[in-house]
Amino acid sequence: MPEITHRTRTRKVKVGNLTIGGSNELIIQSMTTTKTHDVEATVAEIHRLEEAGCQMVRVACPDNRAAEAIPEIKKRINIPLVVDIHFNYKLALKAIEGGADKIRINPGNIGKRENVEAVVNAAKAKGIPIRIGVNAGSLEKHILDKYGYPTADGMLESALHHIKILEDLDFHDIIVSMKASDINLAIEAYEKAARAFDYPLHLGITESGTKFSGSIKSAAGLGVLLHEGIGNTLRISLSTDPVDEVKVCRELLKSFGLASNAATLISCPTCGRIQINLIKIANEVEEYISTIKVPIKVAVLGCAVNGPGEAREADIGIAGGNGEGLLFRHGEIIRKVPEDVMVEELKVEIDKIAQEYAEK
Numbered sequence: 001m002p003e004i005t006h007r008t009r010t011r012k013v014k015v016g017n018l019t020i021g022g023s024n025e026l027i028i029q030s031m032t033t034t035k036t037h038d039v040e041a042t043v044a045e046i047h048r049l050e051e052a053g054c055q056m057v058r059v060a061c062p063d064n065r066a067a068e069a070i071p072e073i074k075k076r077i078n079i080p081l082v083v084d085i086h087f088n089y090k091l092a093l094k095a096i097e098g099g100a101d102k103i104r105i106n107p108g109n110i111g112k113r114e115n116v117e118a119v120v121n122a123a124k125a126k127g128i129p130i131r132i133g134v135n136a137g138s139l140e141k142h143i144l145d146k147y148g149y150p151t152a153d154g155m156l157e158s159a160l161h162h163i164k165i166l167e168d169l170d171f172h173d174i175i176v177s178m179k180a181s182d183i184n185l186a187i188e189a190y191e192k193a194a195r196a197f198d199y200p201l202h203l204g205i206t207e208s209g210t211k212f213s214g215s216i217k218s219a220a221g222l223g224v225l226l227h228e229g230i231g232n233t234l235r236i237s238l239s240t241d242p243v244d245e246v247k248v249c250r251e252l253l254k255s256f257g258l259a260s261n262a263a264t265l266i267s268c269p270t271c272g273r274i275q276i277n278l279i280k281i282a283n284e285v286e287e288y289i290s291t292i293k294v295p296i297k298v299a300v301l302g303c304a305v306n307g308p309g310e311a312r313e314a315d316i317g318i319a320g321g322n323g324e325g326l327l328f329r330h331g332e333i334i335r336k337v338p339e340d341v342m343v344e345e346l347k348v349e350i351d352k353i354a355q356e357y358a359e360k
């Protein structure tokens with residue numbers, strides 16, 4: 001496997017109050033599913049996304065009505081707003097004027113040089129970046145003609161083509177995505193991009209599927225990239241409520257120790273030794289820790305046979321016993337608690353540890 005560490009070596013790009021790239025943490029993104037011109041519905045959805053842990057949100061801007069809604073949406077949300085435009089430079093100008101914190105547009109697709117210059121100058125004046133979104137499913141015709149079908153080399157060529165247009169105008173606040181629905185293609189394209197340039201990369205497996213299958217597919221593809229040190233922002237694209245996208249993003253980042261603002265649950269798979277209703281307890285504890293903003297690890301185990309030792313990395317945990325629960329910390333049992341209050345006792349301990357962590 002190639003040793004690539006791109007994330008921490010990228011340029012830094014400001015998006016609203018966030019800095020993307022360099023030593024900064026990976027940022028969780030999602031995209032609204034509402035009609036952007038419906039300000040009430042869009043703002044309500046963005047607030048739900050914010051609450052779930054979304055750190056930057058993208059809205060589609062397919063027409064004037066959507067572009068005209070940007071100032072009001074921007075005023076009513078707390079996270080940076082990315083506006084997604086295809087082909088129409090006038091909509092891009094309107095979105096920038098309206099307060100977009102970043103626009104997603106491919107400069108090679110907006111026609112004459114004056115159009116590109118107008119957008120770049122407006123972005124420069126407002127100090128906002130441009131995301132180039134390469135997508136295997138919509139590569140430029142000349143690239144498809146050259147390669148015959150979407151390839152990673154073709155995707156890289158497309159990215160470099162758009163980058164060059166911006167660089168020629170002395171514009172460097174660039175973020176790039178290299179999305180494909182085929183995970184092998186996406187991985188190869190992102191790896192090539194990581195070797196070719198130092199602009200931050202936004203990760204995604206496009207059209208990955210429903211909540212269940214799409215989460216697995218996205219985690220499989222993006223997991224490889226995260227392991228290689230690639231990616232500065234990410235979105236899980238699912239055919240479901242976008243709040244689920246955010247939850248999956250967080251779980252994925254936690255799996256790699258890349259989320260410093262979320263608690264992790266460790267729970268055993270259960271077996272014939274089980275002495276408590278573990279599935280119910282695990283779900284309850286998972287729900288309880290979902291709002292904790294420090295990286296503590298909480299374990300819930302069905303019995304005390306091997307559990308506490310195996311879950312040694314947990315900050316706090318509980319193992320089922322005969323009519324009782326065993327509270328343990330870093331693999332050592334600290335006390336026994338009656339079964340009927342063990343979850344409540346665990347929650348008290350979780351709060352204490354989270355507090356200790358926050359005060360560190």
Ligand code: SF4
Pocket residue numbers: 268269270271272273274275301302303304305306307
């Ligand atoms: Fe089985 Fe106990 Fe291990 Fe859970 S912790 S899988 S119940 S041995």
